[in-house]
Amino acid sequence: xxxxxxxxxxxxxxxxxxxxxxxxxxxxxxxxxxxxxxxxxxxxxxxxxxxxxxxxxxxxxxxxxxxxxxxxxxxxxxxxxxxxxxxxxxxxxxxxxxxxxxxxxxxxxxxxxxxxxxxxxxxxxxxxxxxxxxxxxxxxxxxxxxxxxxxxxxxxxxxxxxxxxxxxxxxxxxxxxxxxxxxxxxxxxxxxxxxxxxxxxxxxxxxxxxxxxxxxxxxxxxxxxxxxxxxxxxxxxxxxxxxxxxxxxxxxxxxx
Numbered sequence: 001x002x003x004x005x006x007x008x009x010x011x012x013x014x015x016x017x018x019x020x021x022x023x024x025x026x027x028x029x030x031x032x033x034x035x036x037x038x039x040x041x042x043x044x045x046x047x048x049x050x051x052x053x054x055x056x057x058x059x060x061x062x063x064x065x066x067x068x069x070x071x072x073x074x075x076x077x078x079x080x081x082x083x084x085x086x087x088x089x090x091x092x093x094x095x096x097x098x099x100x101x102x103x104x105x106x107x108x109x110x111x112x113x114x115x116x117x118x119x120x121x122x123x124x125x126x127x128x129x130x131x132x133x134x135x136x137x138x139x140x141x142x143x144x145x146x147x148x149x150x151x152x153x154x155x156x157x158x159x160x161x162x163x164x165x166x167x168x169x170x171x172x173x174x175x176x177x178x179x180x181x182x183x184x185x186x187x188x189x190x191x192x193x194x195x196x197x198x199x200x201x202x203x204x205x206x207x208x209x210x211x212x213x214x215x216x217x218x219x220x221x222x223x224x225x226x227x228x229x230x231x232x233x234x235x236x237x238x239x240x241x242x243x244x245x246x247x248x249x250x251x252x253x254x255x256x
Contacts, residue, residue, distance in 0.1 A: 047109035099184030110184035146221035210245030
């Protein structure tokens with residue numbers, strides 16, 4: 001079986017993925033490193049079988065390729081937040097087109113996408129861009145706590161933002177698997193894009209719903225005590241807790 005994790009030798013990145021109780025692993029993790037940027041992407045494919053498997057891998061690789069194209073444009077583009085946002089939006093549009101073509105225009109395939117892009121700029125130093133569409137999540141690790149910094153684009157995500165349920169209640173609420181936005185959806189939905197300024201050593205955890213479902217409790221996201229092998233430990237714990245989905249985690253550090 002081909003690995004569903006391609007870290008490409010990127011420093012300070014740790015990834016793990018398992019098909020769990022499913023017949024096939026439709027998740028895909030990929031990283032890329034360029035002159036001024038490092039990027040980590042986690043995608044959770046949909047459509048069943050090879051469709052979801054291909055959608056997640058093709059979109060992850062296309063997104064990293066697009067970050068490389070942005071990096072090649074130089075420091076002037078990278079230092080301008082609005083220019084980067086426009087580039088990400090165009091890149092997401094091309095990912096939509098890729099998935100629609102893959103599915104033969106029938107709307108039967110799709111994928112989430114959550115990405116962390118670390119940019120070295122001449123003016124602001126290191127900044128971190130987050131791009132997210134779907135219900136895969138990005139957490140910012142603070143001590144031994146994981147603080148959720150992305151929104152779920154799902155029915156239950158809407159319920160959390162409306163105040164009907166708490167974030168730790170999503171796993172037990174009907175509608176948690178119904179997405180309102182994803183790559184390949186009929187409307188070509190936009191992704192959320194926002195920027196965090198780097199302030200020292202930081203760590204981000206990207207994970208699919210097969211992981212955050214069982215691991216995000218009322219106390220927050222469960223994190224292992226060890227730093228080494230953190231991604232595999234989280235995948236194993238999610239499976240031990242009874243996850244029935246594919247389980248994928250990418251741990252991505254700000255420090256090179």
